[in-house]
Amino acid sequence: MEFQEGINCSSFTEVQGEEMDLRRGPWTVEEDLVLMNYITAHGEGRWNSLARCAGLRRTGKSCRLRWLNYLRPDVRRGNITPEEQLLILELHSRWGNRWSKIAQHLPGRTDNEIKNYWRTRVQKHAKQLKCDVDSKKFKDVMRYLWVPRLVERIRAAGGASVPGWAEEPALGAAKRMSPSDSFGMQLSPPDPVSDGYEDGGVAKRAEDDRDWSESVYDDLALPDLDQSTWTDSLWTLEDIWLQEQF
DNA sequence: AAATCACCCAACCGCCCGGCG
DNA sequence: CCGCCGGGCGGTTGGGTGATT
Numbered sequence: 001m002e003f004q005e006g007i008n009c010s011s012f013t014e015v016q017g018e019e020m021d022l023r024r025g026p027w028t029v030e031e032d033l034v035l036m037n038y039i040t041a042h043g044e045g046r047w048n049s050l051a052r053c054a055g056l057r058r059t060g061k062s063c064r065l066r067w068l069n070y071l072r073p074d075v076r077r078g079n080i081t082p083e084e085q086l087l088i089l090e091l092h093s094r095w096g097n098r099w100s101k102i103a104q105h106l107p108g109r110t111d112n113e114i115k116n117y118w119r120t121r122v123q124k125h126a127k128q129l130k131c132d133v134d135s136k137k138f139k140d141v142m143r144y145l146w147v148p149r150l151v152e153r154i155r156a157a158g159g160a161s162v163p164g165w166a167e168e169p170a171l172g173a174a175k176r177m178s179p180s181d182s183f184g185m186q187l188s189p190p191d192p193v194s195d196g197y198e199d200g201g202v203a204k205r206a207e208d209d210r211d212w213s214e215s216v217y218d219d220l221a222l223p224d225l226d227q228s229t230w231t232d233s234l235w236t237l238e239d240i241w242l243q244e245q246f
Numbered sequence: 247a248a249a250t251c252a253c254c255c256a257a258c259c260g261c262c263c264g265g266c267g
Numbered sequence: 268c269c270g271c272c273g274g275g276c277g278g279t280t281g282g283g284t285g286a287t288t
Contacts, residue, residue: 026256026282048273060273065257100276115277116255124253 023057027066031056035063036071069110076108080117082153088114089122089142089150 023031038054044067047060056063069075080088084106091102099111099118106114126133129141 024258046273059258061259061275062257064274069256097277111276112256119278120254 021057022059024062027070031058032066032071035067039067039071065112069112074108075110077113080109080113082150082157084109085117086147086150086154088117089147092118092122093139093142 027035034054034056038050038056042050042053044050044064047064049060051058051060051063054063058066087106088102091105095101097115097118099115103109103111103114123133125141125146126135126138129138131137
């Protein structure tokens with residue numbers, strides 16, 4: 001891959017651009033280097049001309065995506081921490097699928113990563129519950145089972161698995177979302193030992209994804225109640241709790 | 247050991263919006 | 268006002284990989 005940085009971009013005509021067959025698919029190490037070097041030297045923006053001037057046979061969009069989602073120096077990768085999960089749950093409940101907006105509150109995480117997390121994990125749990133992620137049923141399970149459990153995991157881990165950042169905002173979110181410990185407990189949460197959360201935070205996805213939802217949901221005994229009444233009462237209690245807090 | 251399955255995630259696609267001539 | 272273009276966003280897809288049979 002030749003590096004075209006020296007070429008005057010204005011002389012790099014549209015015709016040449018059109019004649020170049022654009023590459024697609026996975027990025028090579030060489031392409032990554034070219035892109036990083038070019039952005040280091042010239043900054044980002046103007047992605048189409050950037051792609052041309054850097055000598056990359058990629059669309060501007062492709063370059064932008066590669067930079068933002070992968071090459072940017074401050075990009076964090078790896079498992080989503082419980083703190084981050086908590087924030088995602090809370091912010092999604094507030095803003096819906098506004099992934100970029102949500103990502104702004106999770107430093108180093110990209111909208112793409114959060115979106116992937118939501119689709120692969122959260123929606124899967126909803127599927128296991130045979131309901132929609134937007135349904136009351138799922139929101140209740142999230143709020144009264146998932147969130148308290150995440151809070152517990154964060155506390156058990158000392159609440160600082162992401163030094164300097166996640167501790168406060170995530171627990172703040174937890175406080176806003178979780179009515180109270182005692183309230184959570186009244187709902188007879190499942191035995192943590194039986195559903196894969198006893199490992200003290202050594203997050204193995206298989207354990208996270210173990211089929212907890214059915215047994216968990218059975219514990220709630222929802223089918224024995226009129227569900228709308230049940231959920232309505234939960235929301236009411238939540239409102240009361242919020243009023244008490246603020 | 248091989249085949250199949252399930253999952254994850256990087257990358258692409260299509261749409262939309264705002265700026266500009 | 269209109270059309271074009273760049274950029275951003277959410278949705279979707281397909282390859283890679285690890286788990287399971």
